[in-house]
């Protein structure tokens with residue numbers, strides 16, 4: 001089915017959380033729940049969404065399931081917001097094919113990590129440059145490079161700036177390595193206008209520092225876009241004091257998600273608020289310990305997170 005194009009203009013800015021992949025208690029895709037999750041995330045103020053990322057448990061999906069989720073979400077969003085599709089793969093050809101498919105399905109952007117496999121398979125810088133050349137040449141939508149420790153591939157500021165200079169679709173950078181704010185600042189200096197989107201990630205744990213460094217987008221977990229909006233809206237309106245107060249208010253929950261729960265936090269919040277029926281993660285991922293879940297929900301309730309009320 002053709003997807004209604006979104007109307008957002010580039011450069012994309014704001015809160016683009018990662019949508020979890022919703023499973024039922026047996027571990028099967030729950031596409032009805034997926035739709036409700038997406039509706040909640042849009043109602044909660046997401047400017048856009050990212051799907052099939054690590055926080056979407058992309059590593060437990062078959063290729064066929066990836067395609068099912070991608071088409072289901074893009075059709076369900078129906079142009080309400082831009083959708084970023086994660087197409088990471090070690091193979092240049094597979095990543096390019098996935099990205100072409102995402103563009104054809106209506107994705108606004110693809111997000112990609114540099115090639116990596118397991119703890120030790122890496123390619124030298126020449127291979128990384130060639131990988132992104134193949135990818136950039138395969139599509140016409142922008143590419144976000146996900147600079148994250150999970151890939152175990154240090155990407156220098158010089159390399160990132162070079163990639164944006166040489167390949168016209170490499171325009172967005174999600175920096176979630178230690179020292180993210182300094183790296184964002186250096187990247188903006190080194191890349192100039194080619195750095196269309198210097199973005200924050202990692203559940204917004206460094207959001208205020210990253211905004212101060214010039215970040216224009218935040219890719220957070222999916223549980224409380226409403227809270228992240230309370231930080232970035234005043235910041236972009238020029239009221240840093242209000243943004244700082246909001247960051248300090250939400251930081252205990254951000255910290256708890258980042259350090260205690262990870263990708264399951266948003267599912268637990270959505271399940272508690274009736275957005276989705278099951279917070280199941282796919283085996284061998286493990287459910288939250290009940291005490292950890294209680295701690296998360298206490299912090300979310302204290303901040304009146306919309307997820308806890310949306311489905312009731």
Ligand SMILES: O=C(O)C(=O)C[C@@H](O)CO
Pocket residue numbers: 018053054055056148176201202203204219220221
């Ligand atoms: O899912 C991923 O790949 C992430 O990096 C998640 C992160 O952006 C959520 O804050």
